[in-house]
Amino acid sequence: MTIPAYGVRSRRVRPPRATGLAARLRPFAVVALVVTVMGVPLWLIVSTAAKSQAEALSPDLSLPSRWRLWENLAQVWTQGDIPAAFLGSVLIVVPAVALVLTFGSMAAWILARRASRLTAVLYALAISGIVLPPAVVTIVLLLRQLGLAGTLTGMIGVYVGIYLSTVVFFVTGFVRTVPLSIEEAARMDGAGPVRVFVSVILPMLRPVLATATILICLYVWNDVFYAFFVIGGRMDTLPLNLFQVANAGLYLNNWHLIFAYIILMSLPLLVVFAVAQRKIISGITGGAVK
Structure with a gap:
């Protein structure tokens, strides 16, 4: 028969923290995942919009032989x-x-x-x-x-x-x-x-x-x-x-013009997002110090 020991505090057993190489690489893995999910579609749009009509027939992630982004944007703006x-x-x-x-x-x-x-x-x-x-x-x-x-x-x-x-x-x-x-x-x-x-x-x-x-x-x-x-x-x-x-x-088969149009159409949203994001941060900061 075991007699309980009174006056002895029981200690909680905390789970071991993740240490070693896996813990150090975890932030880099998260950043790489976010960059891949968001960066690949963005690069596809920009690279395709900077290509010629022949190069953009099959949109991919390859670099254009010559950057024509401003030319394509100007053509879309006028036409x-x-x-x-x-x-x-x-x-x-x-x-x-x-x-x-x-x-x-x-x-x-x-x-x-x-x-x-x-x-x-x-x-x-x-x-x-x-x-x-x-x-x-x-x-x-x-x-x-x-x-x-x-x-x-x-x-x-x-x-x-x-x-x-x-x-x-x-x-x-x-x-x-x-x-x-x-x-x-x-x-x-x-x-x-x-x-x-x-x-x-x-x-x-x-x-x-x-x-x-x-x-x-x-x-x-x-x-x-x-x-x-x-x-x-x-x-x-x-x-x-x-x-x-x-x-x-x-724009039939002109994928470079379609993607250039998408870039022009998305620029105002990027401005709204940048302004609203600053408002969110300032609002949260202002509410924290009230």
């Missing part, structure tokens, strides 16, 4: 009617993103602060658009009934309705982490609901709104499916213009 398509994309993306972020953040603030069965039902309905894809035929018929088919307003309304659920989902969870005492202090100072939202809540939402901006800009800027059925033939966007010139035979 592909990019300025008009770029203006059409901007006229749709900017109002759509602004309206989605404004209405979504306001609705998310109300849904996060009011706890009731009705609010829970409304929140479930608000985020149902994430899992329930909209019917294109129904959207087109509804826009025709409203007289908005083929118009800029109708296209903006479609994007607002589609991606409003995404903003509500992201912002609601973020608002719930903001202490309610901050809003109560603002109300005690005489601030109304609009002033509380604009001056107190909205500045705290910069990180999550920056993330939502990147996602929605990516979706709307590259969309060709809904734009084709709503405004196709009446107004050009960059994806629609690429689709039309490719079908018209202008």
Whole structure:
């Protein structure tokens, strides 16, 4: 019979840490994996866009015999009617993103602060658009009934309705982490609901709104499916213009021009990502020192 030893502290046995060559090579393996996943497609686009038509017939990762990137970009800019398509994309993306972020953040603030069965039902309905894809035929018929088919307003309304659920989902969870005492202090100072939202809540939402901006800009800027059925033939966007010139035979078997067009179409998204990424970092840093 064993007598337990009292007064002796039991020590936890910690699992041994990974040591040796495997632990040292793990960060390099992760970096190599990320570079491979992201770098190979990017290099394929850039290298193909810099080749001649003969070299680009079968796109691969090989180096071009002579770099023609600027020549191909200039040819696409002049022949592909990019300025008009770029203006059409901007006229749709900017109002759509602004309206989605404004209405979504306001609705998310109300849904996060009011706890009731009705609010829970409304929140479930608000985020149902994430899992329930909209019917294109129904959207087109509804826009025709409203007289908005083929118009800029109708296209903006479609994007607002589609991606409003995404903003509500992201912002609601973020608002719930903001202490309610901050809003109560603002109300005690005489601030109304609009002033509380604009001056107190909205500045705290910069990180999550920056993330939502990147996602929605990516979706709307590259969309060709809904734009084709709503405004196709009446107004050009960059994806629609690429689709039309490719079908018209202008870029037939000209993979170097297609990839050059993709580079020009992606440059505005890279600028938005760079700006929004800085906002995310500054927002997180500012919230950490409050």
